[in-house]
Amino acid sequence: MCAGFRIRAGGQSAGRLARRPRRFVSDQIFANLQAACEELRATPRDLVKLLTFVAGSHHLSGFYAAREEVFAEWHPDGDVPAHSLAVVSALATPELTVEVEAVVALGKGNAFQMI
Known part of the structure; x- marks a missing residue:
């Protein structure tokens, strides 16, 4: 079984989006990915595919640093x-x-779920 999900980040404050440092946003994305996996009783090792959209190349360095870590x-x-x-x-x-x-x-075999 496979799960799919989409996570967006720009930072949140009091229920609305707030500007955050570039690295903070990427760190939060990966924390959210881990939490989503855990909700599915999976781990980040069960991730098989990621598709990322970054708004502007000036956000790439923070994203790459967070991803590598x-x-x-x-x-x-x-x-x-x-x-x-x-x-x-x-x-x-x-x-x-x-x-x-x-x-x-998720689980055994070739089935996947998008989360």
Whole structure:
């Protein structure tokens, strides 16, 4: 079984989006990915595919730094999930800077779920 989910981040404050440092947003994305996996009784090692949209190339360095740090922790053997990344001019609102779509393998066999 496979689960899929989409996580967006720009930071939140009191129920609305707030501007946050570039690295904070990416760190939050990966914390949210881990929490979503745990809700499905999976782990980040069960991630099989990521699709990331970054609003502007100026956000790439923070995103890459956060990704490398968590991938080193989640995938110490270097067996990381497939990952596509696109730099876009904007996401749904100006406050959103990073969006990640993830696919997680659940259970045994070839079934997947998108979360």
